[in-house]
Each structure stands twice: as structure tokens, then as C-alpha cells.
Amino acid sequence: MSERLFAEIEKRMKRIQDYVLSESYVRRFAPEDMQEAVTAYFRSGGKRLRPAVLLFACGAVGGDESKAVSAAAAVEIFHTWTLVHDDIIDRDTLRRGQPTVHEFFSQKSLRNGRFKSGDESAHHYGVSVAILAGDVQHGWGISLMTELTTRYGIDPAVTLKLIDTLDTYVLTTLVEGELLDVQQSRMPIEALTESDIEEMLWKKTGALYEFCGAAGAAIGLNTSDFSHPLVKAISNFTSACGAAFQLQDDILGIIGDEKLLGKPVGSDIREGKRTLIVQHAYRRASAAQRELLNRVLGNEHATSDEIAEVATLLVNLGGIEYTKERAKACIQKAIPCLERVPVSYYRDLLADWAKLMTEREF
Amino acid sequence: MSERLFAEIEKRMKRIQDYVLSESYVRRFAPEDMQEAVTAYFRSGGKRLRPAVLLFACGAVGGDESKAVSAAAAVEIFHTWTLVHDDIIDRDTLRRGQPTVHEFFSQKSLRNGRFKSGDESAHHYGVSVAILAGDVQHGWGISLMTELTTRYGIDPAVTLKLIDTLDTYVLTTLVEGELLDVQQSRMPIEALTESDIEEMLWKKTGALYEFCGAAGAAIGLNTSDFSHPLVKAISNFTSACGAAFQLQDDILGIIGDEKLLGKPVGSDIREGKRTLIVQHAYRRASAAQRELLNRVLGNEHATSDEIAEVATLLVNLGGIEYTKERAKACIQKAIPCLERVPVSYYRDLLADWAKLMTEREF
Numbered sequence: 273m274s275e276r277l278f279a280e281i282e283k284r285m286k287r288i289q290d291y292v293l294s295e296s297y298v299r300r301f302a303p304e305d306m307q308e309a310v311t312a313y314f315r316s317g318g319k320r321l322r323p324a325v326l327l328f329a330c331g332a333v334g335g336d337e338s339k340a341v342s343a344a345a346a347v348e349i350f351h352t353w354t355l356v357h358d359d360i361i362d363r364d365t366l367r368r369g370q371p372t373v374h375e376f377f378s379q380k381s382l383r384n385g386r387f388k389s390g391d392e393s394a395h396h397y398g399v400s401v402a403i404l405a406g407d408v409q410h411g412w413g414i415s416l417m418t419e420l421t422t423r424y425g426i427d428p429a430v431t432l433k434l435i436d437t438l439d440t441y442v443l444t445t446l447v448e449g450e451l452l453d454v455q456q457s458r459m460p461i462e463a464l465t466e467s468d469i470e471e472m473l474w475k476k477t478g479a480l481y482e483f484c485g486a487a488g489a490a491i492g493l494n495t496s497d498f499s500h501p502l503v504k505a506i507s508n509f510t511s512a513c514g515a516a517f518q519l520q521d522d523i524l525g526i527i528g529d530e531k532l533l534g535k536p537v538g539s540d541i542r543e544g545k546r547t548l549i550v551q552h553a554y555r556r557a558s559a560a561q562r563e564l565l566n567r568v569l570g571n572e573h574a575t576s577d578e579i580a581e582v583a584t585l586l587v588n589l590g591g592i593e594y595t596k597e598r599a600k601a602c603i604q605k606a607i608p609c610l611e612r613v614p615v616s617y618y619r620d621l622l623a624d625w626a627k628l629m630t631e632r633e634f
Numbered sequence: 635m636s637e638r639l640f641a642e643i644e645k646r647m648k649r650i651q652d653y654v655l656s657e658s659y660v661r662r663f664a665p666e667d668m669q670e671a672v673t674a675y676f677r678s679g680g681k682r683l684r685p686a687v688l689l690f691a692c693g694a695v696g697g698d699e700s701k702a703v704s705a706a707a708a709v710e711i712f713h714t715w716t717l718v719h720d721d722i723i724d725r726d727t728l729r730r731g732q733p734t735v736h737e738f739f740s741q742k743s744l745r746n747g748r749f750k751s752g753d754e755s756a757h758h759y760g761v762s763v764a765i766l767a768g769d770v771q772h773g774w775g776i777s778l779m780t781e782l783t784t785r786y787g788i789d790p791a792v793t794l795k796l797i798d799t800l801d802t803y804v805l806t807t808l809v810e811g812e813l814l815d816v817q818q819s820r821m822p823i824e825a826l827t828e829s830d831i832e833e834m835l836w837k838k839t840g841a842l843y844e845f846c847g848a849a850g851a852a853i854g855l856n857t858s859d860f861s862h863p864l865v866k867a868i869s870n871f872t873s874a875c876g877a878a879f880q881l882q883d884d885i886l887g888i889i890g891d892e893k894l895l896g897k898p899v900g901s902d903i904r905e906g907k908r909t910l911i912v913q914h915a916y917r918r919a920s921a922a923q924r925e926l927l928n929r930v931l932g933n934e935h936a937t938s939d940e941i942a943e944v945a946t947l948l949v950n951l952g953g954i955e956y957t958k959e960r961a962k963a964c965i966q967k968a969i970p971c972l973e974r975v976p977v978s979y980y981r982d983l984l985a986d987w988a989k990l991m992t993e994r995e996f
Binding site for chain 1: 663664668765766780790791793794797798801802806809817820
């Protein structure tokens, strides 16, 4: 299944890439550092799973994918700006094998002599550029949404509904998820229930996937009625798959391949992320094992040996296995929703895509 | 003139305040820290000059102000999120007499024991909340723009054009202005020309005022044609006034009354802002005076005596007087644009408002 799916994703990835990196957009961004910052993540690749699923959803309801291309680009850019800001918040320095935006411009400002080595201002400059670059990408994403009507003739009621939904319901949900993540990582593990964690991770990831399904279907049907049975069916499907995506992300964060991931495995441990893996393992840990977990999780001075020891412990206590089961359960819940959509090549692609959520290693 | 104008601004300020703080919006924001952060600036007051001018512009072209209320709220919220992010970038801890968002949540997280005193993480938490709060406000502003059509029946072509303009042209211009400001404050003063500085400050402030005029007029006329003579006339008028507003802001930053401003006078000196005041004074300074300026401007360890000495020097070298003249020249340029608009009470209010730009002390 994967080869067909990858070929179809790849085709759309290239289309979105060409679309967003066209001169008419890029020349809007100035000065030079801002132009570089705003376009950096698009030049460096990425999985592009969100635009692909939006386009598949559009096709699956019998719509014309080519009318949804600006919306597909919009969700990718929308996702990107949230990463740029989250990387500042999570103090991540690497993403997709490249320095994150704030890290890159901090380093660049040292290289070009704007700041001197050891100057905290270089870090602050990098953070400033990344805050502003995310803001510009946010606006760019919304602007691309307006093209649904102005360039592709979609009913303006659909476009306005999508913009409103993306910029309030989806955005407030994403931000709530991110802030809950920050807050939970400071809380004692035993104070958190499984549903606290599943709520946080659906908000962080599921809400935008839900939107991708709804948007693709609504554009394909040219309807602003999100309670239309096909819009409901597909958005419920992508919503559940989004939760599985995040669970798999957490698994790869512990046992993934750094080269495929483009970021250091174990950083979730150092940051003290309260994943389902950690929560499940902690419940089954002995007193001595809990002591180790409490000492290493969220300890920025933890050694790589300690990180490795905790990773092994999380595996041995069944945290990975359990989380894998939960991810599969999400997909089990998703498939019946998809079955309400008429049979088509697009529906098959969506089913393949659902499997990818729990089987991917990148 | 001022009393009439203040009464009219006050009336609209209250209307906007009630509109944005209605339960239907506020309950969208979670968790608690986010709800508090997103609504903080609205609870603490502010000048509300942007929504007022948008509403006056709508009335001045014969439009019905009550149809523009969500757009007026939108520009205020849009302006607010840029302040929340700029305060992080400028490391400002006070605004309108209250702690800035990042400062407030840093302090709050210490008070409620989430972090311990001396923990750098408390500052990082405050910054994280402020980044996310600004993002949510950005989305909220755009969502309010969609109400122009969905709630007030404005032609969707107008609404989509306003959203696109605000989220690309205006946003990229504001961000460019902010980044130029950051970059210029690291450059030798003698390397900057008057037009470098005037370009930066128009981008930082004038672009959004230009938009307020254009939006009010376009809504009032229910047209998406921004080249309509009345839209052009009013947006050129508000654009020039916006530049004057920023020049006056820089003047108040040196010689203003801290109580009226709600922030410490002299912080522009400590941050090394390259204002027209500084640029003009530096050109006329002796070698010894230049040495003082170079030593104190942008020096975060400067004493209050040094700050006061530089402030006096900037006055004595004519920097304030010259900048005042430039601000008045902007208004001189603005008035003929306004004269292309038919006589009305609204036009008189706009003329009063223009005077306020250079005469305000708050």
C-alpha cells in the first residue's frame, strides 16, 4: 500500500511547494532575514501529510482537487507557524534535521557579526525573528484561504466559514493543547490521568487534522454546512487519525531513528513531556524506578546515559506497547467513519493514509 | 475641539470593549491563563484610536457605522497582538501602567508556585504564554472580520479583500517595520539616514492606520475597490496621520509624563532606539556629545542620571523640536486628502483626530 500512497503524497507535496514558493508570494517578505525565515521550512521539506489529506478528502466527496490547492497550502503554512512558535516554547534547536528558525537566526547573527559570541542578545534576536516569522506565516495561511473564492470560485460562505473555524476553533484548540502540554510537564506524573493526556494531545494535533478533513470535503461539495453527512464522516475520520498520529509521534520520540526523524531521540524525556508512554510506565513502575523517572524526566542536565536508561525503562514497563495499542484503537474508530463515504480511489488513499499514521517511522 | 472628539472616541471605546468582552468570545479561550492573557489588554483600557478612526471613516463616506463595529474591534485586537509580541521583542515590562503579558505571567507563575524564584523557567513560561496569547488574538481579529458578512451583510468580496490585505500587506509591513527597528538599534547612528528611519516608523505604525481608513471607507461604501476616490482619499489621510502618531510617540518617549503614558520615560534611550530625534541630535552633536550618546544609547546598564542627561541633550540639540515639525508636516500633507471628502460631522471628527495625533500627551 505504501508505495502508491507515497507517490500520491509526493505529487501533491511538489505541487504545494511550487505554489507557496512562487515569486508572487516570496517577494512580499522583507527584510532579507524575514524572507529567509518565513520560507525556510518549505525549502527544507517535511512530510506534508496535512495538505495531502485535505486534497484526498476533496476528491473523496467527488470534488475537484485543483480548486483546493490554496487551502491545502494554507493548512501546511498554518501548521508550520505553530511549529515555529512551539520550537521557541519547547526550546528545540533541531527540526527535520535543520536548525529551528530561532536557532538558525541566533547563529546567523553571530556569524555575520551583528552580535558577539556569548552575547545573550544573539539568542534574543533569533527568538524575535522566529516570533515575527510565525506571525507572517499565520497571515499568509489565511490569505491563501481567501484565494478559494477570489481565485478558484468557491462560494464565499464556504471560505468565510473555513477562515473563521481555522482562526478561532482550531487555533484556540491548538494553543490550549500546547499550553496544557507546557503546564502538564511541570506537574507530578501521578496527578495526571490518561484522559488528561489524551485530551491534551488531541487538542495539539487532532483538531487540525479534523479541520483538514472538514475543509477538503466542504470545498469538494462547495458547502458551508459542516453538518453535511460527508463532511462529518470525513472530519471524524481525520480527527481520530490525528490522535493516532500524535501517539505515534510520541513513540518515535523514544524509540525512533534520529536520522529519519531529523531530531534527537530522547528530547521528550529531557523536556519531561507527559506522554501516555510515561503515564502508563509510571503507573507500573516500582518505587526505585519511579525515583529514576522523577530524577531524569524534565531534567535538562540529564546525561545521555540517563536518557537511554529511562528510554529502556519506558519500553520494559510496556509504555510503548500500550501507546501503540491506543493508536491502533484510534484507527479502528476512524475506519467505520470512512466507510460512510462512497467507494473510490480517493477513499482507498484515505484508508492507506490512516494505516500510515501508526506505521510510519519518520 | 478635544472635548467633542474625546466624547465621540469614548462612546466607541465602550462599544468595542463590550463587543469583544462578550461571553460568546471570552469562553472560547482556555485554559485559565490563556483566557486571562488574551483579554488582559482590553480590560486595562487603552487609547482605542484605531477603531475610532475606522468608524469615523465609515461614517464620513455616508456608511452605517453599526455595520463596521466588528471590523473596528478586529483592528484593535490586531494591533493588540502585535503589541504583545513586540513587548517580548523589546523586553518591555510595563504598558499602559500594567505589567506586559509576558511579565505578568512570569510573575504569576512564581506567585502560584508553578516555578521557584530565580528560576529562568518562570520568565520562559511568561514568554510562552505571551507568544500563544498573541497568536490567539491574531486569529480572533480575523474571525471578527468574517462577521462583516456573516453578521452585518457586507458584500463578501469586501470582507475577503480586507482579510487578505490585513493579513498580508499590512502584516508583512508591520513586521518589516518592527524588524528594521530591532536591526537599526544595533547600527551606528551615523549609518542611518532620515529616510531610513521614516521608512521604518511608517511601516511600524502608518500601515495599520492606512488600513483603518481604507477599511472604514470600503465598508461604508460596501466596495472592494480600494482605488475608489473616497477610499484613496481617506486612507492617504490616515496613513499620513499614522506617521505623525509615531513621531509624537517618540517625542513622548523622551519628554512625556510617565503617569499619562503608563510606561517609563527613557526606555527608548536604554533600548537604543534610532528615532528621528536621536538621528537629528547626533548630526548636530559635538565629538564629546557623540561620545555620550554612543555610551548611553542602547546600554542596558545606563544609570537614570545618564538617561536624564541624554534626554536633556536630545532636547538641547533640537531633536524634539525638529521631530515635532516633521509630525506637523505629516498632518499638513494629510489635510488636503481629507478635503476631497464631502463636508460632514464625521469629516470634522477626522480633522480633530488628525490634530490629536501631534497634540496628544498620552
